[in-house]
Amino acid sequence: MTALKNTTLQDNPLHVYSELSASEVRALQRWISSGDAHRIVPGLASSAPTAEWPSLVARERNRVLAGLFPGAVIGFRSAFAGGIPVDDVIHLSYTYHRTVQLPGLTVVLVKAAGRAPGDMPISGRELYFPSSPRLLLENLTTSRSRIHKAAGREAVEERLLTICDSRGESHLLELRDQARGLAAELALEREFKLLDGLIGSVLGTRSTHKLTTKAGKAKSAALPYDHKRLALFEKCAARLRATSLPDAPAPSKTHAARLNFAFLESYFSNFIEGTEFGVEEARAFVLDGQPIASRPKDSHDVLGVFRQIVEPGWSNQTLASGEPALEQLRARHADLMKERPEVGPGQFKDRANRAGNTEFVLPREVRGTLVEGSRLLPGVPPGLARALLVMFIVAEVHPFNDGNGRLARLVMNAELSVAGACRIIVPTLFRDEYLDCLRVLTREGDCEPFLAAMTKIQQWSAAFDYDDLDGVIAAMRSCNALEKSRTQFKLLWPAPAPATVV
Template sequence: MTTGDESLLLYAELFPAEIRSVQRRVREGTLKRIAPGVVTGLPEEAWPSLIARERIRVLAALYPKAVIGPRSAFYGGAPNEGVMYLSYTYSKRVALPGLTVQLLDGHGPAQGDAPMMGRELYFPSMPRVLLENLTVSRGKFKKSVGQAAVEQRLIETYEARGEEALGALRDQARVLAPTLGLEREFAILDGLIGGVLGTRKSAMLTAAGKALVAAIPHDANRLALFEKLAEELRSVPLKQPAAVAESEQGRLHAAFLESYFSNFIEGTEFGIEEARGFVLEGKPITARPKDSHDLIGVFRQALNPGWANQTLSFGEPVLNQLRDRHADQMKERPEVGPGEFKAQANRAGSIEFVVPRLVRGTLVEGSKLLPTVPPGTARALFAMFLVSEVHPFADGNGRLARLVMNAELSVVDSCRIIVPTLFQEEYLDCLRVLTREGNPKPFLSAMQRIHEWTAAFDYEDLDKVIADMRACNAFEKSRTFHKLLFPAKDLL
C-alpha cells in the first residue's frame, strides 16, 4: 500500500497490485466496500461523515471528468437538499451514504471550467452556471434553479461588482453557449442582463427585477428598507423637544453651530473661532475658500426661513426640490455639479449607495412613504435617512440629509438637531446598522438622545454656548477618552 491511512481507499488512486490487495481484504472482511471502487476500514456508522468530508475525492474517482451540475454549482458546489448534481456521460441516480448523486447526461469540461483540488472533477465557469440554470427542468428532481434565481444572482452581481462584471459575463456566455448547445438559454440570459443594466425592457420575475424595469426604475431593496423604517416610526412614539432658539440671535447662533458640526462630520474641519470669523463676522476668506463656502452654504439654509422650514415633498416633486436645495447649498462648488444628480456611483466604506440610474425612482417611491409617517421627529428621521441612503449627488449628501431632517423639525416648532464631533462615530455607526442589518432601533435611540442634547443648551450667548459645548466634550474626537456630557445634569 502507498499509504497507511485506510479510512478511505479509492481504486482510482491505487496501482493494480494495491487494488488486488484491497480486494482480498474486502473478501476477508477486514475492509468494507462502500461503493464500486470505494473501500474503507471504518465502521458503517462513520460512512456518511466520511463521504461528506471526502466528497470531492470520491466523486472525482467514481465519475472522472464530471462537472458539478447546474443546481449544485449555483450553490457553490455543495449538495442541495442532500443531492449532488453532476454533468456526466449518462443519467443515473446513485445513493451513497449520506449523499445522493444525480448524474445528468451533459457536456464535459468546457473552457473556463476549473479542476477541484487538482482532481478530475470540475467546477463550471460562472457563465456556464448561469446558462445551465436557465435550462428547462422537468420531473421530480429539478436540476436547475430557474430564471427567478438567476435573475436575482445577476442583480446581486451588479450591486456588488458593477456594470462591467455583467458585461464580461454576457460576453463569455455568448462565446460558450454554442459549445454547450445553449443558444436559447443565452437569449434569456442576454435579456435578463439587459434588464438589470437598463438597456432593454425585459420580462423580469423578481420584485427587484421588476423594480429595475419599471417606468422610473428604482432600488427595490432600498425601498424595502425604507418601508421597514417607516413601520418602526409609525409604531414607536418619539420624543420631540421644543425649539429653544426662539429669538433672532438664538437662531443665528444655532444655525452657525449646526453648520459647523455638520461640515465637520464630512471632513470640513475648521477651528470654531476661525469659522465664526468668516461666517458671522464677515472676515475675508483667504484660505480654503471651497471648504469655507461649504460652511456658509449649510449655514444659509439652516437660517433662511424659506429653506429652514421647507418640508420634503413626496412623489416626483421631490426631485426638483432636492435639486434646488442642493444647487443653492453647493452653488460655490461648480466642480461637484450643484443641483445635478450623480453620474458615478458613490460609496462609504463597504456600503455602495443607490446607483445613478435608480436615484430618481428610488427618491420618488421612497418619498411616497413620508405622508404615512407622523410629522415631527419621526418624519424628520425618515427624510434624513432617505436622502442619506440614496446619496443622490456627487458631494454634499450628508449635509443635505441633515438640513432636510431639521426642516421637518422646524415646521413643528421642535428643536433642530446638532450632531457634535464626539457623536459623529455613533451617528454613522447607527446608520450603518440600519443599512446593513435593517435594524432601525439603534438609529432611533441615538437620534433621540442627541436631539435632547441639542435642546439642553441656551443659544442666546454664543461665547457661553461654545464654552458649554466644549465642557460637554462636543468638540472632541475620541470616544475612548471622552464622553459626551449633558449640560443640565452632568456639569452641575
C-alpha cells in the same frame, strides 16, 4: 483489526482509491478481505461503521467526487445553489449519463461538455465549479427526468436581477458577451437565446421575454425599493423637521487640531466595527507613517476612514438627492475599501446581510431604497438633522457587503462638516448605546432615543481641546471613552465641565 503501517489508510476512515499508491490499494484490499473495511462503491471504501458513512461522505464530498469522477464540473441546480446538494442530489457534468447512489447523496451524472474557459478548480482538485455564464445557461435547459436538473427560468431571472442591482448593468452586458462565446462550445445555443432575451428585458433594451417574477415585474415598472424602510425614513424625516436640534460648532480651528480629530474619529469608528488597535499603535501608523506588517488590511481600514476625513473632497461632500446619490456612495465605498478587493469595493451587495435579528434591505431593492430615501434629504434642515437622517438611511439599507457602519458615519459627518458643525466621534464605551438606539428606531420606529443619544454624543465630541493629541487622548481616557464595559464604567464629560454622565 489488521495493523497498517506507513500508509494514509490510518489517517482517514474514508478511502478513495485514486488517491492511493499501488501498495496502499493492496493493503486496503487485504483490509476489506479481513472485514476491517468495506467497499461503498467501486473506487470508494470505508473502515468506519456503516451508520457513519453518510456524514463521512457529506464531510468529504468534494474529495469523493473528484476521486470518483475526475474532471467533472458541478452543474445545473447544484451549481446554482453554490456547489452543494439540493434535496440530497448533486448534478455533475461528466463524460456519460448515470445516477450513482452514495450514502446520503445521489450523484446525477449528465453527459455534457467538460471543463470550459472560466470554470474553476475546487480546493485544487479535479473537480470544477462553472463560470457564471455557464451556470446561467445550464439552468435554462429543459429538465425531462424525474429529478429536475435545472433551476429554471424564474430562478435565473431572479439571479440576473440581483447581479444587475449589485454589480451594475455593465457587468450584465459582460456576462452576456461571455455566454455568447460559450454557448456553441457547450451546445447551449437555444439557452443563450433565452438568456439574451432575459438580460435585454432586465436592462430594458427589449421586451421579447417578459419578466414574470414579482421582482422582475417591479424592475420593469420602476426601480424597486423597500416600502417599509421608506415609510420609516419618512417618519424619521418628519420628526427631524419638527425638532429643533442644537448644533455644536466645530471645535477644531487649527490644522493640527483637525488632524488630531480626524485620527480619533477614524480610530473609534473602526474600533467599534471590530478593528481593534491600541490607540498609540494606531497613532504610529496613521500619523507617523509606521507600517503594521502583521495587520496590513486592518491598518488600511483605519487609514481609509482617516483619508476621507482629512481630504476636503470627501469630508465636505453632502449626499445628493435621487439617482446621483448612488454613484456618490459607490465611489466613496470604492475608495474606503480599496485595500479589500474580496468585499467588492464600490459594488452594491449581491447577497442579503443582517446584524443579529435585523435583516437589511434586499440586494435588488438597494438602489431604489437609496434613491427614494435620499430624496427626503433636501426637506430636512441642514446640519445635525440632515446628518442623522443620511446616516440612518445608509445604516438601514446596508448597501454593501462590508464597511457599512464606517460609511454611514462618514456620510453623517460630511453633512456636519458642510454646515460647520462638530463631527461626531462614537467612542468605544458609547458603542452599545449607539447601536441600541438604532435598533429601537429600526424595530419600533421610535426616533426619540436616537435623537437624544446622537445630540449628546455630538456635544461630548465638541467638549475637548484637540490641539494637543497627547492631552486629548489623556482626557478621553480619563472620561472612560476607551473602555468597553457599560456595567463597569460610565462615559464622563471632560474637565472643566462637571463630571456628568452622558
